[in-house]
Amino acid sequence: MTFANFKIAPLEINESEKFFNLIDTNRKRLEDFFAGTVSKTRTLHDTITYCHEIKQKEKDKSYFPFIIRDLQTDAFIGLIDIKNIDWNIPKAEIGYFIDAKYEGQGVISKALGLVIEYLSETYHFKKLLCRSNSRNIGSIAVAKKNGFTLEGTIKRDYKTTKGELVDLDYYGRIF
Template sequence: MEFENFKIRLLQPNEGKAFFNLIENNRSRLEDFFAGTVSKTKTLADTLLYCEEIQEKIKNFNYLPYMITDTNTGEFIGLVDVKNIDKNLPKAELGSFIDKRYESKGIVTEAAKLVVEHIVKEYKFIKLLCRANARNKGSIAVIVKNGFELEGTIRRDYKTTKGEVVDLNYYGKVFD
C-alpha cells in the first residue's frame, strides 16, 4: 500500500533495528498508550527477540503490524497495528502511532484508512474497534476521521507503563 511518499507493509523479519529506532525515538510519547510494545523493546536485543515473537504472531494470524515508511528516507515513521484478532466473528482492534516529526500531517489517518480497507477486503472483518484515553486527542482524531463511532467508555480499563489505571473510550466500525 502506498500514498504520497509513504509505503505501508507488514514488519519483516530483518527489520528489528528499524523498529527499535522508531520506538526509542518516541518512547516517552508511547509509554502511556503502547505499554506492551514499550516494555518489550527496552533494548535493541529485547526488540530483536520481540520481533521474532511478532513474526510467529503474523504467521498464526494473531497480530499484524503494518509499518509506515517514508520512501524518501527509508525509515519507519509510524505503525498501524491489528491486534486482539477474533477469527470466529471476525473482528479486531486497531492501534496506531506516528513519529513526533510527522505528527499533524494526516499521514497516520491516511495509513489507517488504507490498512482498514485492506484488512476488511483481505480478511473479511465485519467489525473493527479502537480504544483511546480521552486525553489522547491525536488518536481520537485519527479514529473519528476514519469513520469509527464512540460506543462507550470502559472505566478503569488500562494500566499505563507508570501504573496509572485509566478509562478508555471504545470506538467501533462495522462492515457488511
C-alpha cells in the same frame, strides 16, 4: 500500499533496527498506551527477539503489524497494529501511532484508511475497534476520520506504565 512519499508494509525481521529506532525515538510518548511494545523493545537485542515473536503471531494470524515508511528517508515513521483478533466474528482491535515529527500532517489518518481497506478486503472483518484515552485528542480525530464512532467509555479499563488506572473510550467501525 503506498501513498504520497509513504509505504505501508508488514514488519520484517531484518528491519528490527529500524523498528527499534522508531520506538526508541518515541518511547516516552508511547510508554503508557503501547506499553507491551515499549517493554519488549528496550534494547536492539530485545527488539530482534520481539520481531521473531511477532512473525510467529503473524503465522498464527493473531497479530498483524504494519510499518509506515518514509520513502525519501527510508525511515520507519509509524505503526498500525491489529491485535485481539476474534476470528469467530471476525473482529479485531487496531492501534496506531506516528512519529512525533510527522504528527498533524494527515499521514496516520491516510495510512489507517488504507490498512482498514486492506483488512476488510483480505480478512473480511465485520468490526474493528480502537481504544483511546479521552485526553488523546489526536488519536480520536484519526479514528473519527476513518469512520469509527464512539461506542462507550469503560471506566478504569487500562493500567498505564506509571500504575494509573484510566478510563478508555471505545470506538468501533462496522463493515
